[in-house]
Amino acid sequence: MAYSVNGATVEHDEEGYITDLSSWTKELADVIATEEKIDMNEEHWEIVNFLRDYYDEYQIAPAVRVLIKAIKKKWGKERGNNEYMYELFPYGPAKQACKIAGLPKPTGCV
Amino acid sequence: MSILHTVNKSPFEKNALSSCLGHTKSGDGVLLIEDAVYGALKGTKSSDQVEAAKSTVGLYVLGPDLAARGLAADRLLDGVTVVDYGGFVDLVAKYDTTQAWL
Amino acid sequence: MSEAAGGGATSKKFLYVNRKAPYGTIYALESLEVVLIGAAFEQDVSLAFIDDGVFQLSKGQSTDAIGVKNFSPTYRALGDYEVTKLYVEKESLDERGLTLDDLMDVTYEDEDDDYEEKPSIRVVSRSELADIMAGQDVILSF
Numbered sequence: 001m002a003y004s005v006n007g008a009t010v011e012h013d014e015e016g017y018i019t020d021l022s023s024w025t026k027e028l029a030d031v032i033a034t035e036e037k038i039d040m041n042e043e044h045w046e047i048v049n050f051l052r053d054y055y056d057e058y059q060i061a062p063a064v065r066v067l068i069k070a071i072k073k074k075w076g077k078e079r080g081n082n083e084y085m086y087e088l089f090p091y092g093p094a095k096q097a098c099k100i101a102g103l104p105k106p107t108g109c110v
Numbered sequence: 111m112s113i114l115h116t117v118n119k120s121p122f123e124k125n126a127l128s129s130c131l132g133h134t135k136s137g138d139g140v141l142l143i144e145d146a147v148y149g150a151l152k153g154t155k156s157s158d159q160v161e162a163a164k165s166t167v168g169l170y171v172l173g174p175d176l177a178a179r180g181l182a183a184d185r186l187l188d189g190v191t192v193v194d195y196g197g198f199v200d201l202v203a204k205y206d207t208t209q210a211w212l
Numbered sequence: 213m214s215e216a217a218g219g220g221a222t223s224k225k226f227l228y229v230n231r232k233a234p235y236g237t238i239y240a241l242e243s244l245e246v247v248l249i250g251a252a253f254e255q256d257v258s259l260a261f262i263d264d265g266v267f268q269l270s271k272g273q274s275t276d277a278i279g280v281k282n283f284s285p286t287y288r289a290l291g292d293y294e295v296t297k298l299y300v301e302k303e304s305l306d307e308r309g310l311t312l313d314d315l316m317d318v319t320y321e322d323e324d325d326d327y328e329e330k331p332s333i334r335v336v337s338r339s340e341l342a343d344i345m346a347g348q349d350v351i352l353s354f
Contacts, residue, residue, distance in 0.1 A: 180271055
């Protein structure tokens with residue numbers, strides 16, 4: 001199972017998470033987002049970039065509760081809440097956004 | 111016959127290093143790998159026994175396992191030689207046989 | 213049984229006891245993963261580091277050359293999961309020639325105190341840790 005980006009293939013697991021985290025590119029993120037039926041805008045990108053920075057620093061994808069709390073601290077409560085985050089990522093902000101960000105499934109998600 | 115002894119257990123948790131040192135002969139080598147690299151530290155409750163062994167046996171410790179655990183060279187007992195994976199292979203070749211203290 | 217501070221009436225006190233060095237065995241990583249998963253249940257969680265477990269918090273870990281993941285940065289994320297009590301046993305440090313300076317800085321932001329950064333690591337004596345264990349509802353050992 002693999003995504004196709006500019007003629008290259010990037011392997012993913014059965015749920016769509018890429019297996020080699022270093023193979024992520026912005027182009028790949030757009031491909032994954034399309035599969036997830038998400039049209040990436042600036043706000044999506046801010047969440048995706050935030051997740052990548054978080055992973056870079058702590059080596060984990062944060063649980064959704066932790067993510068929303070962190071977003072709230074950074075951008076205020078009009079963005080740091082469930083409704084807003086599920087509007088951006090209808091199938092779960094942590095799961096879907098992490099997938100697009102090229103991270104593993106958040107620890108604690110089953 | 112010279113033996114290269116390898117130990118991979120923490121000296122604070124298992125007696126493998128202590129038992130190994132008690133069974134070495136002059137001219138043997140002891141290579142500390144994985145969690146046994148803590149045995150190369152100075153100022154611990156196992157340091158004295160390792161210190162005492164170095165007059166008769168060669169003491170080596172695997173650098174990649176030290177780095178993984180955040181242990182810098184200045185924390186090691188004097189006289190312990192840090193080797194990389196290539197050095198590990200050289201040691202195996204240098205001694206007549208190898209014994210792993212699991 | 214007293215109600216846990218910061219938790220509701222159903223909140224229990226959980227203590228995860230870590231006794232193994234990282235990387236040589238899988239215990240340290242497994243414990244950390246269970247802590248992160250368990251944190252979703254909003255209990256009153258503490259971690260204890262005794263015996264070789266104190267090595268889990270050593271600063272400067274770099275695993276590139278042994279080909280396994282360096283999970284030490286994840287301890288610094290525990291504050292985000294509201295895990296803010298990391299008890300490190302003084303006797304275990306002493307036996308290994310370690311001091312608090314040899315350990316990573318792990319902090320949490322206190323929401324009740326204007327997000328002030330506070331240290332999560334608390335060095336305690338063996339007898340203090342015995343008291344901490346005695347005060348738990350559930351102890352999980354790794």
